[in-house]
Amino acid sequence: MTGAALRIEDFAAGYRGRDIVTGVTMAPIAPGTLLALVGPNAAGKSTLLKGLAGLVRTRGRLVLGGVDLAAASAARRAGLVGFMPQALPRAIRLTALESVVGALKAGAGLAPDDGDGRAPERRAAEALERCGVLGVAMTPLEALSGGQRQLVSLAQAVVRAPRLLLLDEPTSALDPRHQNAVMTLARDLASEGRIVVVVLHDLGLAARFANRIAVLRAGRLHSEGPAAMVLTPAMLAEVYGVEGRVERCSRGTLQVLVDGVATPAAQASQNPAAM
Numbered sequence: 001m002t003g004a005a006l007r008i009e010d011f012a013a014g015y016r017g018r019d020i021v022t023g024v025t026m027a028p029i030a031p032g033t034l035l036a037l038v039g040p041n042a043a044g045k046s047t048l049l050k051g052l053a054g055l056v057r058t059r060g061r062l063v064l065g066g067v068d069l070a071a072a073s074a075a076r077r078a079g080l081v082g083f084m085p086q087a088l089p090r091a092i093r094l095t096a097l098e099s100v101v102g103a104l105k106a107g108a109g110l111a112p113d114d115g116d117g118r119a120p121e122r123r124a125a126e127a128l129e130r131c132g133v134l135g136v137a138m139t140p141l142e143a144l145s146g147g148q149r150q151l152v153s154l155a156q157a158v159v160r161a162p163r164l165l166l167l168d169e170p171t172s173a174l175d176p177r178h179q180n181a182v183m184t185l186a187r188d189l190a191s192e193g194r195i196v197v198v199v200l201h202d203l204g205l206a207a208r209f210a211n212r213i214a215v216l217r218a219g220r221l222h223s224e225g226p227a228a229m230v231l232t233p234a235m236l237a238e239v240y241g242v243e244g245r246v247e248r249c250s251r252g253t254l255q256v257l258v259d260g261v262a263t264p265a266a267q268a269s270q271n272p273a274a275m
């Protein structure tokens with residue numbers, strides 16, 4: 001499966017001549033992986049995700065299963081990569097179903113499973129059902145709640161069954177049950193052989209669902225690996241500036257508990273390079 005992996009090497013992404021994220025190199029990401037991208041506000045998570053989606057200026061190597069995404073046309077990329085933005089614009093005069101059909105048609109003929117004979121409306125309805133919002137299929141987007149809009153946005157990203165799925169804070173507007181449902185769906189989509197990269201602020205959700213966690217700090221990759229390796233009190237102090245504990249709950253999953261703001265001395269001792 002390594003041939004189908006996503007390779008990110010010395011990757012940079014930014015806006016109008018200014019790099020926000022630089023020098024990101026990760027171990028190859030195999031199909032089946034759910035990677036959580038975490039880090040403080042303004043660390044560059046969304047910018048990195050947009051760079052992976054080809055939506056902002058990038059430099060460096062970005063290869064998916066032998067396809068050089070960095071050099072691929074927008075049309076080729078659209079067939080391979082699905083992107084769910086942080087916020088879906090409200091003022092779109094479409095129903096939820098129409099918006100997902102629109103997302104499907106925008107990539108028509110590009111996705112590997114296109115032309116399977118099913119009508120676009122049926123595929124869109126299936127995507128809405130998978131995301132738990134089939135019930136609002138005929139509702140205009142502007143009449144949906146924030147959480148419902150987020151789930152419709154997720155349906156727009158998954159409807160073409162892309163090999164690489166990039167989700168920017170897909171749980172930020174959701175209650176705990178729906179957070180759980182979306183993360184379970186993300187994990188299922190990964191287990192079907194896709195690569196799913198999810199930006200999250202909730203480190204507990206990342207620990208529960210992701211196979212790997214990548215931590216971004218000030219536009220650089222701070223650390224990357226399995227939750228038990230990455231989520232440590234030292235990382236919490238260095239990256240987030242908080243004093244915290246990482247404990248295993250009775251069900252075996254990791255819990256991140258924040259006790260307060262780290263003292264400057266505690267932060268500095270964790271991060272001599274910053275002195």
Ligand SMILES: Nc1ncnc2c1ncn2[C@@H]1O[C@H](COP(=O)(O)OP(=O)(O)OP(=O)(O)O)[C@@H](O)[C@H]1O
Binds near residue numbers: 020042044045046048
């Ligand atoms: N369109 C843009 N043009 C110029 N700079 C931008 C643009 N979008 C974001 N930035 C800057 O890039 C930096 C990183 O922003 P980004 O949204 O990638 O961070 P983030 O880690 O996703 O943050 P958050 O957790 O707050 O959503 C910020 O300093 C931000 O001001």
